[in-house]
Each structure stands twice: as C-alpha cells, then as structure tokens.
Amino acid sequence: MLRSLVGFKVGSLVEVIAGVNSHYPALLGPDEPELLLTKEVAEKLGLYPPQPNWESVERLSVGGPAYGWFVRKAVRAKVVEVDREGPEVEVHAYIVSSFPKVLISDAAIKPLGIWAVDEGRGLWCFGDELRDVLDGRREPRKSYVT
Known part of the structure; x- marks a missing residue:
C-alpha cells in the first residue's frame, strides 16, 4: 500500500509495499505517526547507518524483542495508487535492521488516508x-x- 517515502538524503525517494498493522503501537502514542523501516529502505533514505544521537530502542513484538533506532520526524510518506495519492504525512522512523518488511503503525494508518x-x-x-x-x-x- 505505502509506495512513496522521502527521507534525509537529498533527492531520496523510495517506493515500497508496506504492511498495515493496527497492533503495532507507535512509540510516542496515537497522535505520532510512525513507520517501521527495514535496513535496506533506511539506507536508501539516508537513515542508515544510525547516527550517535539517535535513540536506541528495544520493543517487544510477536517474534520476541526487536532492537532498533528511533528517529523523530525522519520521513515524509504517502500512499500512491494508479489513480490517485493520499495525503503526505511526516512520520517518525523506527529502523530495525533484522525486520523483513516495512510496517505502518496504528498511529499512521488514518493520517495516510x-x-x-x-x-x-x-x-x-x-x-x-x-x-x-x-x-x-x-x-x-x-x-x-x-
């Protein structure tokens, strides 16, 4: 669903297929949209390797603990379909190098339309x-x- 991401790297634009996960709570709460990014997507957006000032975060998931980095207001995201686009939303990034796919948090679902x-x-x-x-x-x- 999510096909357009713009990150820190000047001119970076990445199209990805992301999963919507209403059971993935955003770290900062329901009013703070967040995406879980894979290492590969984060690299393309200029968000990997992690910077020393980024927050190191451990979160529990169905598969056990997930270790990653939290970067505030790191990405602009929108849903792009053949016939239209959704609203562009500034989101926080949770980068987990071992995770296989991009996920949309509960707090990002409705803002993305x-x-x-x-x-x-x-x-x-x-x-x-x-x-x-x-x-x-x-x-x-x-x-x-x-």
Whole structure:
C-alpha cells in the first residue's frame, strides 16, 4: 500500500509495499505517526547507518524483542495508487535492521488516508471513498499483498 517515502538524503525517494498493522503501537502514542523501516529502505533514505544521537530502542513484538533506532520526524510518506495519492504525512522512523518488511503503525494508518474495509481479504479504501464503498457504489481497493 505505502509506495512513496522521502527521507534525509537529498533527492531520496523510495517506493515500497508496506504492511498495515493496527497492533503495532507507535512509540510516542496515537497522535505520532510512525513507520517501521527495514535496513535496506533506511539506507536508501539516508537513515542508515544510525547516527550517535539517535535513540536506541528495544520493543517487544510477536517474534520476541526487536532492537532498533528511533528517529523523530525522519520521513515524509504517502500512499500512491494508479489513480490517485493520499495525503503526505511526516512520520517518525523506527529502523530495525533484522525486520523483513516495512510496517505502518496504528498511529499512521488514518493520517495516510487508509481505511480498512476487510482486513482478512486485504480490502481497503481512502477515507473519502468509504461511504461509496459501504453503499456499494464503488469497489474497495485491494492490497498488493494478501
């Protein structure tokens, strides 16, 4: 879903497929959007290797403890679809070098314009499309990976 990220490196732009995870709480709370970035994506954005002044953070996940670096307001992100784009949002980055994919935290889902329609089937829409989807006037969007 998330296909556009701009980081610290001048001119950096990375398109990625990211998972939406409503059970991934943002470190600073529900009003502070956050993305979990892989080492590879962080490198492309100029956010790896870590700088000495970045916060080292250990968090618990389903797979056990995750060790990484937290960088405040590090990335501008937006959802890019074939027919339109969502709003651009400034987000914090949690960089975990051992994690296999980019994740969107609970606090970043709605600011990015994402509304889940059927999580199990990977169906979603932008917030301003929700009424039409619920009324059957338009089909929900399908995630890239189901």
